[in-house]
Every structure is written in structure tokens, then in C-alpha cells.
């Protein structure tokens with residue numbers, strides 16, 4: 133199959149490209165390289181904005197069967213300070229990607245959403261059919277993308293599956309982002325810089341390993357799960373304080389974070405229920421957190437090692 137991956141130079145997108153190639157598929161990557169720097173060797177790359185109408189013509193000419201749409205403005209904070217820029221990439225960009233799939237005669241879109249769409253949930257882990265309560269422009273843009281994908285299914289018969297990702301971690305994640313706590317701790321602890329935990333350390337998140345996440349994409353690219361939303365997380369909560377301990381152990385560094393005041397708008401707890409994902413896609417989060425953190429730390433050590 134010919135697959136088009138948007139956000140192909142990003143953290144998750146680049147691993148997805150590797151996985152699809154390993155599965156024997158042909159891959160085209162789309163990325164404007166605004167934050168991603170992981171262009172995979174030997175892949176046809178279209179360096180462009182996902183909101184650029186030229187994408188529609190290019191897709192019509194190459195006719196990908198499946199589009200995995202990961203390109204996005206990914207920062208919640210940036211979306212609050214500049215909601216229009218967020219909407220331009222995440223809403224207009226998604227509409228343009230869907231139009232490209234239509235022009236290409238594509239079979240399916242795998243749309244990338246975030247557990248931020250659930251806002252402050254009633255109970256944890258959040259099931260995939262929970263009420264959507266977006267509380268940031270970023271989360272609203274992800275809800276909107278899913279609504280657009282549903283509309284294209286009804287109007288044009290193009291199938292879609294939405295994958296609602298928990299906190300993804302693993303090799304190639306940059307420590308510059310706001311959500312990549314594992315890579316932020318890893319980077320600081322390996323270079324002997326102080327680490328900061330916001331609040332009292334009891335805030336929890338659901339950490340899912342990037343290779344497990346791309347396995348969910350590979351499965352969703354098939355026929356299963358059409359027209360549905362699936363959670364891609366473990367259902368488990370890990371506190372910031374416990375996460376720090378795990379990364380410090382893997383890095384061989386002191387487990388001694390500074391504590392800073394909690395940040396406005398941070399959720400106290402989050403985890404998503406993956407049971408429906410297992411039933412429909414046969415997907416399971418196979419990587420346990422200590423093993424995934426060890427892989428991430430080993431990768432970061434290799435990246436930081438002096439070359440010569």
C-alpha cells in the first residue's frame with residue numbers, strides 16, 4: 133500500500149514511517165520541518181505546510197491509499213496564546229488533508245487526537261466514548277478535526293479512525309516540548325542540570341511508548357475500527373514524582389528534583405482506557421514504563437555522546 137504520513141519528520145511520525153517501511157509499504161512523508169528534524173532516509177518527502185492547497189494536487193497525482201495525519205501545532209500553551217495559528221494548522225490543515233485524500237481517491241484517514249479532548253474527566257481511566265470537553269484551542273482543534281473526518285466519511289465515503297493518544301514518550305522526542313516530561317527529565321539528568329516538578333509531585337499522566345503508539349497506527353490503517361475513536365494509552369497513572377525516580381534510576385543520576393508551584397491549567401490526573409482499542413484493533417501497550425525509559429535514556433546517551 134502507498135501511505136502518506138503528515139508530520140513525518142516529527143517524533144511519532146518518523147517512527148511511523150519506519151514501521152510502515154518495515155511492514156513493506158511505500159511511504160510519502162509530508163512535513164514543513166517547523167519542529168520535526170527526523171527525515172527518514174530513502175523516503176519521498178514533500179516539504180510543505182499541510183494547509184497548502186498544493187497538497188491536494190500532489191496527492192491527486194500520487195494517489196495514496198491511506199493517510200496518517202500527524203502534522204500539528206502540538207503545544208497547548210501556544211494554542212492559548214495564538215488560537216488562530218493553532219486553528220490554521222490543526223483545523224484548516226486537517227480540512228486540507230481530508231480534501232487531499234478525497235482528490236487522491238484514498239480509502240482511509242487515521243487522525244491523531246489527544247487525551248486533552250476529554251478535559252477534566254468524570255472518572256479515570258477515561259473510556260473512548262466519554263464526553264468531549266475541550267478546554268484549550270488545541271483540544272478544540274483536535275475535536276474539530278475528528279468532526280471533519282466524520283463528515284468526510286458521510287459525505288464522500290472516506291473511512292477514518294481517530295487515535296486519541298495519551299502522553300507519548302520514547303527516542304527522538306525533543307526536550308523542548310511542553311509535554312515530553314520523560315525527555316525533559318532525561319536530558320537534564322544526563323547533563324547534570326537540575327530538574328523541576330510542578331506542584332507536589334502527585335499529578336499523574338498515562339505514559340505510552342512510541343513504538344506501541346505506531347503499532348496502533350499500523351493496525352488502524354487497515355479496515356478495522358472505521359468511523360471510531362480509540363484510546364492509545366495504558367490505562368495506568370504514573371505520578372510526576374515516581375516518573376522522576378524511574379528516569380533518575382535509568383540515568384544513574386540523583387533522584388532529587390526541585391519543586392515549583394503548580395502550573396495554571398495543568399490537569400491533576402489523566403489516564404485513558406485502552407480496552408476498546410484491544411477489542412477492535414487487537415492493540416495492546418506492550419512496553420512497560422521502566423523498559424521504555426531505559427530505551428529512551430540509552431538513545432539520549434548516544435545522541436549526547438561526543439563524536440569523533
Ligand SMILES: NC(=O)c1ccc[n+]([C@@H]2O[C@H](COP(=O)([O-])OP(=O)(O)OC[C@H]3O[C@@H](n4cnc5c(N)ncnc54)[C@H](O)[C@@H]3O)[C@@H](O)[C@H]2O)c1
Nearest residue numbers: 139141142143144164166167168181182203204246297300
Ligand atoms: N507526543 C505526545 O505525547 C502526543 C500526545 C497526544 C497527541 N499527539 C499528537 O501526535 C501528533 C504528532 O506529535 P509529535 O509528538 O510527534 O510532535 P512533533 O512536533 O514531533 O511532530 C509534529 C510534526 O508536524 C510538523 N508540522 C507542524 N506544523 C506543520 C504544518 N503546518 N505543516 C506540515 N507539517 C507541520 C512538525 O515539523 C513536526 O515534524 C500531533 O498531531 C500531536 O498533536 C502527541
